[in-house]
Amino acid sequence: MIVKDLGITGRDHIVFIHTSEIGMADEESGFVRIRSAKGYAGAKAISTEMLVKPGEIGMPKHLLEYLNVADGDQVNIQPGSRPAGYQAIRKKYHGLKWTKEDIQTILEQINNRMLSDLEIASFALAQQFRTLDLDEIEHLSRGIAFYGETLEFDEPVFDKHSIGGLPGNKVSLVIVPIIAAMGLLIPKTSSRAITSPSGTADTMEVLAPVSFSAEEILEIAPKTRGMIVWGGTMDLVPVDDMIIERAERPLSLDPPSLIVSSILSKKISMSVKNLVLDMPVGKGTKVEKKSDAFELANIFVEIGRRVGIRVECALTYGNQPLGHAIGPALEAKEAILTLMGKGPTSVREKSEELAGILLELGGLAQKGRGVNLAEEVLQNGKAWEKFKEIIAAQGGNPELKIDELPLGQYTADIEAPRDGYIVEISNRAVKLLARTLGAPSAKGAGIYLHHKIGDFVRKGETLATFYAEREGPLDEALKLVHSRKFYTLEGMVLDRVSR
Numbered sequence: 001m002i003v004k005d006l007g008i009t010g011r012d013h014i015v016f017i018h019t020s021e022i023g024m025a026d027e028e029s030g031f032v033r034i035r036s037a038k039g040y041a042g043a044k045a046i047s048t049e050m051l052v053k054p055g056e057i058g059m060p061k062h063l064l065e066y067l068n069v070a071d072g073d074q075v076n077i078q079p080g081s082r083p084a085g086y087q088a089i090r091k092k093y094h095g096l097k098w099t100k101e102d103i104q105t106i107l108e109q110i111n112n113r114m115l116s117d118l119e120i121a122s123f124a125l126a127q128q129f130r131t132l133d134l135d136e137i138e139h140l141s142r143g144i145a146f147y148g149e150t151l152e153f154d155e156p157v158f159d160k161h162s163i164g165g166l167p168g169n170k171v172s173l174v175i176v177p178i179i180a181a182m183g184l185l186i187p188k189t190s191s192r193a194i195t196s197p198s199g200t201a202d203t204m205e206v207l208a209p210v211s212f213s214a215e216e217i218l219e220i221a222p223k224t225r226g227m228i229v230w231g232g233t234m235d236l237v238p239v240d241d242m243i244i245e246r247a248e249r250p251l252s253l254d255p256p257s258l259i260v261s262s263i264l265s266k267k268i269s270m271s272v273k274n275l276v277l278d279m280p281v282g283k284g285t286k287v288e289k290k291s292d293a294f295e296l297a298n299i300f301v302e303i304g305r306r307v308g309i310r311v312e313c314a315l316t317y318g319n320q321p322l323g324h325a326i327g328p329a330l331e332a333k334e335a336i337l338t339l340m341g342k343g344p345t346s347v348r349e350k351s352e353e354l355a356g357i358l359l360e361l362g363g364l365a366q367k368g369r370g371v372n373l374a375e376e377v378l379q380n381g382k383a384w385e386k387f388k389e390i391i392a393a394q395g396g397n398p399e400l401k402i403d404e405l406p407l408g409q410y411t412a413d414i415e416a417p418r419d420g421y422i423v424e425i426s427n428r429a430v431k432l433l434a435r436t437l438g439a440p441s442a443k444g445a446g447i448y449l450h451h452k453i454g455d456f457v458r459k460g461e462t463l464a465t466f467y468a469e470r471e472g473p474l475d476e477a478l479k480l481v482h483s484r485k486f487y488t489l490e491g492m493v494l495d496r497v498s499r
Helices: 019-024 061-067 084-093 100-111 117-129 134-146 172-181 200-204 214-224 238-251 256-269 290-307 328-339 345-361 370-379 382-393 427-437 471-481
Strands: 002-005 014-018 031-035 040-048 056-059 076-080 157-162 186-190 226-230 272-281 310-317 410-415 420-425 446-449 462-468 487-490
Touching: 002 061, 014 019, 014 031, 019 040, 019 076, 040 061, 056 061, 084 100, 084 117, 100 117, 100 134, 100 238, 117 238, 117 256, 134 238, 134 256, 134 290, 157 172, 157 186, 157 256, 157 345, 172 186, 172 200, 172 226, 172 328, 172 345, 172 370, 172 382, 186 200, 200 226, 200 328, 214 226, 214 382, 226 382, 238 256, 256 272, 256 290, 272 290, 272 345, 290 310, 310 345, 328 345, 328 382, 328 446, 345 370, 370 382, 410 471, 420 427, 427 446, 427 462, 427 471, 462 471
Parallel strands: 002 056, 014 040, 157 272, 186 226, 272 310
Antiparallel strands: 014 056, 031 040, 031 076, 410 462, 420 487, 446 462
């Protein structure tokens, strides 16, 4: 058949053939096998009388590139069944265990763009409702790392990562310079936010570029001893990026097996040997119960052992957002203040404790004494100087004043409806409201919490300030405040009981 460039974009393998020739597709699945002189692909065939003539096959641009063909080229078409990866995915819906071969097939076909968004979503949903065992998670972690580059360094690599889910968790911007200032190598790669208002890469991008090639990281990191970059541009784990973009982010989904495999596959690709894993525990986080956190932590430690990474998990307080700032620019400002010795106590203490674990893993401090060394590096200004060095090496301006950070121009204060003590700040509501305001894509959007749990406030006092870059998102967020339990205030008397 003759290829027709339809000039459309997309991600799924879909082609258009004339209605009179729809019989060329598999009768049950509607799939066809397409073979060109330089490539092969399976695709879902859609019949039309408008877009193509008999003898033509219409293709979106990404499929033209995948098959290495252009408008007017010849390709061969045969009926094709639904991709084997889809059949493997369905095994989990029947409660069956995925073999190593099943997982390899699924990941290979995701990598080759042979599975649709819906099929990838079904892969993620299968894991949400059917628990994977350790063997399956190991195969998944190794398999995701297989498709992409691996960076090899000449010395041990250290890293800190969070499972996510806690708004305001900007501690990586403090931890990386502490570790780098002590001479350990910590080229931290981060994802962009999946369910939170700002991922580490989103926050760092306010201060410096985060998109680097593998070659650039191999050149820069040994000199600065630390970097904070986005892993999406290095082709480290492209399959993981596809699963996140095409299933997890649209569905706000993050099953435990994908949390483990996503994180550890990235660490395999970066040749990480020592990892401290931040696991926030509390209402509205990804792991709300301490017992579940211990279970997930044990999985991380065991899978880490199997793939050659020493993992130490830190279960951290997560009953309210960390610090006061939520959103990329606001969090970048708070991280800088912490490095300058002026940030919130919660951000400073958490950063020191997690950095201390890494210093112990690196042999620079005895067990339980790493936090003291981390505190010293933060207090004497070495971490702040190192962070400015990292910003400069990544192409940012190390002399940028924090008051110059681009906060949203549209603002609104949220006032206390009455006198009372703050007994709860909803993590879920904070995440929803910050994302409604535009975070993380709008770097200046977010929330500043003026008061935290335990504070006493008077009626009319400002609880929080909303920031947005456009008026529409601010209006939407203000509407949501009234339907979401954002702050919970109580008096000293919680309730009354009488006859």
